[in-house]
Amino acid sequence: RTLRIGLIPGDGIGREVIPAGRRILEALPSSLNLNFSFVNLDAGFETFQKTGTALPDKTVETLKKECDGALFGAVSSPSTKVAGYSSPIVALRKKLDLYANVRPVKTTAGSSNGKPIDLVIVRENTEDLYVKEERTVEGPNGKVAEAIKRISERASHRISTIAGEIALRRQGIRDAAPGTSSHSQPMVTITHKSNVLSQTDGLFRETARAALAAEKFSSIHVEEQIVDSMVYKLFRQPEYYDVIVAPNLYGDILSDGAAALVGSLGLVPSANVGDGFAIGEPCHGSAPDIEGKGIANPIATLRSVALMLEFLGEPNAAAKIYTAVDANLDEAKFLSPDMGGNATTQQVLDDVLKRL
Amino acid sequence: RTLRIGLIPGDGIGREVIPAGRRILEALPSSLNLNFSFVNLDAGFETFQKTGTALPDKTVETLKKECDGALFGAVSSPSTKVAGYSSPIVALRKKLDLYANVRPVKTTAGSSNGKPIDLVIVRENTEDLYVKEERTVEGPNGKVAEAIKRISERASHRISTIAGEIALRRQGIRDAAPGTSSHSQPMVTITHKSNVLSQTDGLFRETARAALAAEKFSSIHVEEQIVDSMVYKLFRQPEYYDVIVAPNLYGDILSDGAAALVGSLGLVPSANVGDGFAIGEPCHGSAPDIEGKGIANPIATLRSVALMLEFLGEPNAAAKIYTAVDANLDEAKFLSPDMGGNATTQQVLDDVLKRL
Ligand SMILES: CC(C)[C@H](C(=O)O)[C@@H](O)C(=O)O
Ligand SMILES: CC(C)[C@H](C(=O)O)[C@@H](O)C(=O)O
Numbered sequence: 001r002t003l004r005i006g007l008i009p010g011d012g013i014g015r016e017v018i019p020a021g022r023r024i025l026e027a028l029p030s031s032l033n034l035n036f037s038f039v040n041l042d043a044g045f046e047t048f049q050k051t052g053t054a055l056p057d058k059t060v061e062t063l064k065k066e067c068d069g070a071l072f073g074a075v076s077s078p079s080t081k082v083a084g085y086s087s088p089i090v091a092l093r094k095k096l097d098l099y100a101n102v103r104p105v106k107t108t109a110g111s112s113n114g115k116p117i118d119l120v121i122v123r124e125n126t127e128d129l130y131v132k133e134e135r136t137v138e139g140p141n142g143k144v145a146e147a148i149k150r151i152s153e154r155a156s157h158r159i160s161t162i163a164g165e166i167a168l169r170r171q172g173i174r175d176a177a178p179g180t181s182s183h184s185q186p187m188v189t190i191t192h193k194s195n196v197l198s199q200t201d202g203l204f205r206e207t208a209r210a211a212l213a214a215e216k217f218s219s220i221h222v223e224e225q226i227v228d229s230m231v232y233k234l235f236r237q238p239e240y241y242d243v244i245v246a247p248n249l250y251g252d253i254l255s256d257g258a259a260a261l262v263g264s265l266g267l268v269p270s271a272n273v274g275d276g277f278a279i280g281e282p283c284h285g286s287a288p289d290i291e292g293k294g295i296a297n298p299i300a301t302l303r304s305v306a307l308m309l310e311f312l313g314e315p316n317a318a319a320k321i322y323t324a325v326d327a328n329l330d331e332a333k334f335l336s337p338d339m340g341g342n343a344t345t346q347q348v349l350d351d352v353l354k355r356l
Numbered sequence: 357r358t359l360r361i362g363l364i365p366g367d368g369i370g371r372e373v374i375p376a377g378r379r380i381l382e383a384l385p386s387s388l389n390l391n392f393s394f395v396n397l398d399a400g401f402e403t404f405q406k407t408g409t410a411l412p413d414k415t416v417e418t419l420k421k422e423c424d425g426a427l428f429g430a431v432s433s434p435s436t437k438v439a440g441y442s443s444p445i446v447a448l449r450k451k452l453d454l455y456a457n458v459r460p461v462k463t464t465a466g467s468s469n470g471k472p473i474d475l476v477i478v479r480e481n482t483e484d485l486y487v488k489e490e491r492t493v494e495g496p497n498g499k500v501a502e503a504i505k506r507i508s509e510r511a512s513h514r515i516s517t518i519a520g521e522i523a524l525r526r527q528g529i530r531d532a533a534p535g536t537s538s539h540s541q542p543m544v545t546i547t548h549k550s551n552v553l554s555q556t557d558g559l560f561r562e563t564a565r566a567a568l569a570a571e572k573f574s575s576i577h578v579e580e581q582i583v584d585s586m587v588y589k590l591f592r593q594p595e596y597y598d599v600i601v602a603p604n605l606y607g608d609i610l611s612d613g614a615a616a617l618v619g620s621l622g623l624v625p626s627a628n629v630g631d632g633f634a635i636g637e638p639c640h641g642s643a644p645d646i647e648g649k650g651i652a653n654p655i656a657t658l659r660s661v662a663l664m665l666e667f668l669g670e671p672n673a674a675a676k677i678y679t680a681v682d683a684n685l686d687e688a689k690f691l692s693p694d695m696g697g698n699a700t701t702q703q704v705l706d707d708v709l710k711r712l
Binding site: 077081086087129132139141142143144148151154157193195202206227228229231234252253260261285 | 433442491498510555562616
């Protein structure tokens with residue numbers, strides 16, 4: 001099988017980590033019978049400055065027509081408001097209907113001095129405040145701006161369904177390797193703020209409850225947690241959580257919070273997942289402070305590559321990458337500066353590659 | 357001076373901690389020349405079940421006409437949607453125009469085994485998604501619900517101004533007691549998500565920048581942080597932050613996150629502040645799991661009493677309470693179960709009272 005992968009480095013350290021992602025795909029053992037071809041695509045703030053658009057049509061068209069999946073690096077946000085600029089990753093998620101943003105956060109056997117964390121945040125990726133429908137009016141007391149938070153039954157249902165499927169798949173992996181996880185049962189925690197937003201978040205909550213009540217999910221323990229308590233609990237007992245499903249914005253916030261728990265955003269991958277398409281994307285940003293120094297942590301990207309492969313139906317290739325990355329972290333010999341080490345991007349990558 | 361204080365225990369452990377708040381006011385040394393009178397007021401889910409409204413008009417009227425301040429306990433959220441029920445504290449904040457929700461989070465000298473945390477979250481308290489303007493339509497693919505997130509220049513300006521004033525006041529206290537804090541300069545961090553919400557959060561950001569650029573705030577170092585990074589940073593380097601100003605919902609989430617850092621929500625106070633009125637409110641909820649057992653931690657309420665007194669212009673009385681509470685925590689002899697101890701609410705209270 002040959003997979004065609006779009007490479008969208010974006011800005012800043014995106015350009016340093018996406019090449020690492022390409023390298024690990026090229027280095028996968030031939031026994032997997034997987035081949036890759038690549039196409040370089042533009043997006044980001046620099047693209048905006050050059051062309052007037054942060055997400056050229058060509059990028060979207062090429063992904064739609066030619067590609068099986070993609071890797072997205074990071075984009076810089078302008079530090080002041082720039083007319084006409086709008087985040088290309090948010091647009092891409094919507095244009096390709098990548099309705100789920102999947103963000104696993106876990107400690108490795110060696111790295112966790114506290115309790116082991118092994119959870120995944122399944123974030124709705126197309127609506128909520130990210131519809132970006134805003135308006136501003138000039139009132140008697142100054143400007144008043146409004147934004148729409150939109151929650152639909154359809155999007156809430158499909159995100160909850162994929163959350164349930166991910167919970168079952170994780171349990172399958174645990175059943176195949178007993179003793180590797182502290183979770184004994186699949187669990188999904190529904191996050192919302194329906195005590196304030198009874199209609200929008202209320203709809204998310206009820207729809208998630210209904211989706212997860214399906215016969216095929218009967219082995220899943222379903223709980224819910226108001227978003228503010230969820231942040232509190234996430235920090236007090238992260239080891240308790242398995243799958244957390246959340247509307248877009250809460251998912252965004254929760255995943256950065258969870259990243260803090262495992263030590264660095266540089267470790268946390270994500271995949272933007274739609275039907276038959278996935279974009280791997282490290283959770284970190286473009287990191288202007290370390291840009292160009294060659295010291296960005298490539299782990300989040302390598303794990304995002306694996307996650308993309310999982311959702312493209314290649315779990316064995318994904319497992320090879322996860323295992324190699326975990327071994328690098330457990331040995332802790334080649335760690336990038338964000339992890340307290342002094343290895344370069346290249347050194348971390350080489351160390352992972354040699355373990356493939 | 358005699359202050360008349362409304363007591364609104366609400367539901368659950370609210371009824372166990374609010375009496376402790378009253379006790380500490382009564383026990384303040386007479387040298388302060390402060391007297392208190394009290395009026396008991398209803399609100400909460402049980403009130404709703406009895407009377408059909410969670411916030412009786414009489415409660416609002418009495419607060420407006422008779423009271424200088426109030427203490428609010430906690431309210432239970434119904435576990436399923438209940439027609440006509442709506443959170444009384446959210447309504448109260450709006451009806452009394454208590455536009456700032458002030459939530460200090462700090463470790464005491466003895467309690468912090470990590471770096472000392474001494475920050476305050478200043479949360480806008482009247483708008484954002486809390487305007488609760490929602491509607492639901494039935495579309496071809498099921499229900500679609502929308503909520504309005506409203507951000508006004510006026511509310512953003514006044515919350516940023518009070519954040520600046522709080523930063524200066526904190527610096528004044530630090531200057532008067534050098535060596536007690538790790539902060540050398542007043543700092544305000546503006547939190548928003550203007551990279552996605554350019555109009556609403558963009559307005560918050562720009563207005564906060566403008567408000568804090570006022571001459572009187574020239575000694576304040578002003579920074580900003582996107583809300584997801586803010587959660588990440590809050591967990592990675594909480595000791596860095598001084599005053600964090602945020603729109604309503606982000607402030608809600610951030611304050612629970614910050615509470616996790618100091619070990620228990622049972623320690624974190626808040627004050628809902630308007631012009632000339634303040635309601636002290638512990639950050640924790642009604643805690644149905646421990647209700648009626650007499651083991652609720654009264655510290656969050658005692659600190660909320662102090663915070664209310666600060667905003668009613670009685671900093672000396674407030675300082676007495678803070679010092680007594682800190683001494684209780686530092687000695688760590690009478691701690692409630694949430695803190696790993698086994699003292700009852702009454703025992704913790706007695707221990708604090710004896711240190712007044
Ligand atoms: C850059 C920003 C628009 C984006 C988001 O909010 O989704 C980022 O924070 C993320 O989590 O991928
Ligand atoms: C109970 C709830 C409506 C409330 C809020 O969201 O403001 C609570 O979480 C708080 O922080 O006081």
